[in-house]
Amino acid sequence: QVQLVQSGAEVKKPGSSVKVSCKASGGTFSTYSISWVRQAPAQGLEWVGRITPISNIVNYAQKFQGRVTVTADKSTTTAYMELSSLRPEDTAIYYCARDHGSGQLDFWGQGTLVTISS
Amino acid sequence: DIQLTQSPSFLSASVGDRVTITCRASQGISSFLAWYQQKPGKAPNLLIYAASTLQSGVPSRFSGSGSGTEFTLTISSLQPEDFATYYCQQLNSYPPITFGQGTRLDIK
Numbered sequence: 522q523v524q525l526v527q528s529g530a531e532v533k534k535p536g537s538s539v540k541v542s543c544k545a546s547g548g549t550f551s552t553y554s555i556s557w558v559r560q561a562p563a564q565g566l567e568w569v570g571r572i573t574p575i576s577n578i579v580n581y582a583q584k585f586q587g588r589v590t591v592t593a594d595k596s597t598t599t600a601y602m603e604l605s606s607l608r609p610e611d612t613a614i615y616y617c618a619r620d621h622g623s624g625q626l627d628f629w630g631q632g633t634l635v636t637i638s639s
Numbered sequence: 640d641i642q643l644t645q646s647p648s649f650l651s652a653s654v655g656d657r658v659t660i661t662c663r664a665s666q667g668i669s670s671f672l673a674w675y676q677q678k679p680g681k682a683p684n685l686l687i688y689a690a691s692t693l694q695s696g697v698p699s700r701f702s703g704s705g706s707g708t709e710f711t712l713t714i715s716s717l718q719p720e721d722f723a724t725y726y727c728q729q730l731n732s733y734p735p736i737t738f739g740q741g742t743r744l745d746i747k
């Protein structure tokens with residue numbers, strides 16, 4: 522059983538950066554991908570990006586290109602998502618999720634609330 | 640990017656009702672579609688993938704069908720714990736992953 526545990530809530534100022542972690546246990550970290558999905562208050566789900574740790578191949582939603590960096594540390598089975606040049610509209614819950622390989626996200630972290638406020 | 644449109648956006652129903660939610664894709668995606676359930680304050684939960692394959696542990700009252708551009712999620716007999724928001728997700732042309740806008744299912 523895969524478990525994903527994310528880092529705690531963050532409050533950031535506009536223009537700064539935030540880095541959220543996602544610690545995986547169970548399963549074999551290198552054999553699947555980790556996607557990041559965000560959800561603004563009372564809004565739907567929005568895919569941010571993905572990493573495949575075995576190859577370190579990353580893919581990003583075009584909307585976030587240039588502002589997001591997704592990395593993974595195989596030694597600690599932890600994935601990271603860093604978002605820079607933060608704006609108030611980046612306020613959201615950020616989830617990591619296991620991408621089973623065909624795109625469906627079958628295990629999710631508990632979510633990390635990132636609040637952007639001056 | 641492939642766009643997904645769910646209908647209805649809001650649905651009110653009673654325990655025991657049969658409900659159907661539709662997801663339409665802006666172009667054909669074969670059977671590469673998944674459905675998720677999300678309850679308030681919780682992460683989404685995978686219900687169905689490959690349009691009609693039930694994820695392990697999901698009750699059999701949930702079913703999915705469709706291919707190409709039109710898909711449905713059916714709950715055969717609503718239970719109190721089924722009142723939630725449901726999202727479809729396309730898996731055909733990814734990345735990027737795209738989601739429908741969601742369907743909120745409320746108690747009548």
